[in-house]
Amino acid sequence: MRKLVAVIRREFVERVRSRAFVISTILGPVLMGVMIGLPLYLTGRETMVRRIVVLDGASGTFGERTQKALNEARVGSGGGARERYAVQVLRVAGRIQAVRDSLIRTMGLPKGPASGPDGLLILTDEALGSGTLTYLGSNVSSLTDMETLEATLQGAVLAERLSRAKVDSVVLQNVAAPIRLEKAKVTNGRVSAEGAESSFFLSYTVSLVLYFALVVYGVQVMSSTLEEKTNRIVEVLSSSLTPSQLMFGKVIGVGAVGLFQLTIWAAAALYLTMNLPAILGSIHVASEVPTAASLPAVGTDLVLVSLVFFLLGFFLYAGLYAAIGAMCSSHQDTQQANAPVTMLIVVSFIVSLFPILNEPQGTLARVLTFVPFAAPFAVPLRYSIAPLSAPDLLFSVLCTVFGAMGSIWVAARIYRVGILSYGKRPTFREVARWIARG
Amino acid sequence: MPEPVISLERVTKRFAGHTAVESLSLDVPQGGIFGLLGPNGAGKTTTIRVLLGILAPDEGSVRLFGHESDGRALSARIGYLPEERGLYKKMRVLDHLIFLGETRGIGRAASRAKATLWLERMGLTAWSARPVEDLSKGMQQKVQFIGALLHDPELLILDEPFSGLDPVNSQVMKDVIVALAREGRTVLFSTHIMEQAERMCDHIAIIARGRKVLDGSLVEIKRNVGGQHIALGFTRNASEASRILQDRSLVAKLDDYGASAEVELASDANSDHLLRALVAAGVGLCRFELVEPSLQSIFLSAVAGDSELSTSQTTNA
Numbered sequence: 001m002r003k004l005v006a007v008i009r010r011e012f013v014e015r016v017r018s019r020a021f022v023i024s025t026i027l028g029p030v031l032m033g034v035m036i037g038l039p040l041y042l043t044g045r046e047t048m049v050r051r052i053v054v055l056d057g058a059s060g061t062f063g064e065r066t067q068k069a070l071n072e073a074r075v076g077s078g079g080g081a082r083e084r085y086a087v088q089v090l091r092v093a094g095r096i097q098a099v100r101d102s103l104i105r106t107m108g109l110p111k112g113p114a115s116g117p118d119g120l121l122i123l124t125d126e127a128l129g130s131g132t133l134t135y136l137g138s139n140v141s142s143l144t145d146m147e148t149l150e151a152t153l154q155g156a157v158l159a160e161r162l163s164r165a166k167v168d169s170v171v172l173q174n175v176a177a178p179i180r181l182e183k184a185k186v187t188n189g190r191v192s193a194e195g196a197e198s199s200f201f202l203s204y205t206v207s208l209v210l211y212f213a214l215v216v217y218g219v220q221v222m223s224s225t226l227e228e229k230t231n232r233i234v235e236v237l238s239s240s241l242t243p244s245q246l247m248f249g250k251v252i253g254v255g256a257v258g259l260f261q262l263t264i265w266a267a268a269a270l271y272l273t274m275n276l277p278a279i280l281g282s283i284h285v286a287s288e289v290p291t292a293a294s295l296p297a298v299g300t301d302l303v304l305v306s307l308v309f310f311l312l313g314f315f316l317y318a319g320l321y322a323a324i325g326a327m328c329s330s331h332q333d334t335q336q337a338n339a340p341v342t343m344l345i346v347v348s349f350i351v352s353l354f355p356i357l358n359e360p361q362g363t364l365a366r367v368l369t370f371v372p373f374a375a376p377f378a379v380p381l382r383y384s385i386a387p388l389s390a391p392d393l394l395f396s397v398l399c400t401v402f403g404a405m406g407s408i409w410v411a412a413r414i415y416r417v418g419i420l421s422y423g424k425r426p427t428f429r430e431v432a433r434w435i436a437r438g
Numbered sequence: 439m440p441e442p443v444i445s446l447e448r449v450t451k452r453f454a455g456h457t458a459v460e461s462l463s464l465d466v467p468q469g470g471i472f473g474l475l476g477p478n479g480a481g482k483t484t485t486i487r488v489l490l491g492i493l494a495p496d497e498g499s500v501r502l503f504g505h506e507s508d509g510r511a512l513s514a515r516i517g518y519l520p521e522e523r524g525l526y527k528k529m530r531v532l533d534h535l536i537f538l539g540e541t542r543g544i545g546r547a548a549s550r551a552k553a554t555l556w557l558e559r560m561g562l563t564a565w566s567a568r569p570v571e572d573l574s575k576g577m578q579q580k581v582q583f584i585g586a587l588l589h590d591p592e593l594l595i596l597d598e599p600f601s602g603l604d605p606v607n608s609q610v611m612k613d614v615i616v617a618l619a620r621e622g623r624t625v626l627f628s629t630h631i632m633e634q635a636e637r638m639c640d641h642i643a644i645i646a647r648g649r650k651v652l653d654g655s656l657v658e659i660k661r662n663v664g665g666q667h668i669a670l671g672f673t674r675n676a677s678e679a680s681r682i683l684q685d686r687s688l689v690a691k692l693d694d695y696g697a698s699a700e701v702e703l704a705s706d707a708n709s710d711h712l713l714r715a716l717v718a719a720g721v722g723l724c725r726f727e728l729v730e731p732s733l734q735s736i737f738l739s740a741v742a743g744d745s746e747l748s749t750s751q752t753t754n755a
Binding site for chain 1: 454487490492493510513516518519520522524525526527528529533537538540541542543545582585586
């Protein structure tokens, strides 16, 4: 036991003391800030005014209404908001085809004084009836552009249809007033203060952090094992330590470093989210995505569940990474050999993320809760959306503990033989024999 | 006779495709220096790994200090310097030694005290707070050596301790080993450098191809070899001498180095015949001495017939 403590202490102290740790700890939050902030900043900055020419071949006020709706569309909110579209309406009754063709020739050219509009919107009476409008533009591949344009046109089309049905203009105004959905999350039979968006944001962040942590620290266990092998220190160590002491010491030591670093980052993230509006304000960005700015309410139970499953997941995967490190003799070897483990993590993560976000109480979500490889992602994710029942949670922990024990058992057997074998990477058959013989 | 410190009983260790050690029995008596000799690939390192418990034998048993237990459980009483040396490059020297002491099972404080003492003795105090990678290769070797013995082991196992050492460090290490043996500790070291073994060892065992071919105390072994051995040194006409030494009626075994030679006389010849023949042929002699057989020649005749030896012999001689 004392020897194990010595191994853990060495692993922890040497890692925390290393320059790499200090740099990654400082750069982590910076990167995190950039990852959250940059897209917001860019969406705010980069959204150019779209120049749209409306070819109005329709009768009545359809063109006017469309122009008005487009003119009223804004980028951002509050003081920083500005116009989204620059609109020009051409009344082209009967000449639509000709004007269209001549304008298209000027479109999609490199920006310059000669270049034409970003898009053409063609309005006809038939379109109003069928609801199928034509837009030709250089920005049709931008999903956000198209969604906002559709939403904007929706209002105009609706208003024009009602107006043609002779609906009173006052009624029209009332009908056309936009709606807003006030969302609130219900947990444990209570309405919680947090909104659905911040809840999504939290779930997403929790599973993303778990995913990154497992890969990053798992790979550290692997390269640390390999390092001991390549610099031959393992020979001296294995004369006084059992392979399991070596492996557990390493896994626990690296895991402790991971927890330590995550704690630092969590504190940084908390600070960042609490002060995000102020920070964004200082760089003059009007946030279009309010989700990031609202601080999600994180219950201690969620923190606890995330922590437990991070640790279980870490033991499950880090053992396998240690085994991979023990099997290999060079970094080139590990790059290939770790692919199955990394794929396992990636697949478990993706398979858990999307179905659960969509349908947190669905069958797939429930099944994933009890699959040891997926549970470390699935359970915290499900829990952040809606707490699991106590038996489910307990059974899930049990499944994952067994999974982790199994993985550690296999890993320890590979490790025991692997750390003293050099040269060619063992074949699958040889590894199987190591596991079988022990 | 006191219980041997190490006792191997018909130990066999096989790896995929070949047998590294075959039915090897060996007793290492307490105290003194024991040399485990053998050509490259003879199974010395495997034997050491098995007796330390790093590898489990496929057959046979290992007893250390009279116990059936694993070398790891007794690690506080055993020091080990492997042939493949390695340290954590980024770790500070003192921290590293403390860690090695801890893994051997002695406390942190004791480990620190011993490490400090040894660093001072080896003249490395100024380097104790520096990372290992800043040290020269020779200094790193000293650090490794300290790591093997800072916990005051009763038994010190050194695998090829002198390989890669410069003469100065080699001397330092030799002095420490001899001093430890004088204190009553047991030192087992493997080597293929016979001169070193001959000067240092009280007992030797020669293994080749995983089997023991000879063991016992050096004095006994030399006595048992028998025959008359003569060491020769030539000043001129060495080629002439070489021709005479080929004469099977005079010389039974020849180890010719060009400017010198070691021979075993044929059973019915005597030294006078040889001397007369050499002088008559005009060979200039600076040495003509009746000697004990050298360990080198004992070794060569013991492992003769080992085909692997033909290559290793030239590099080791």
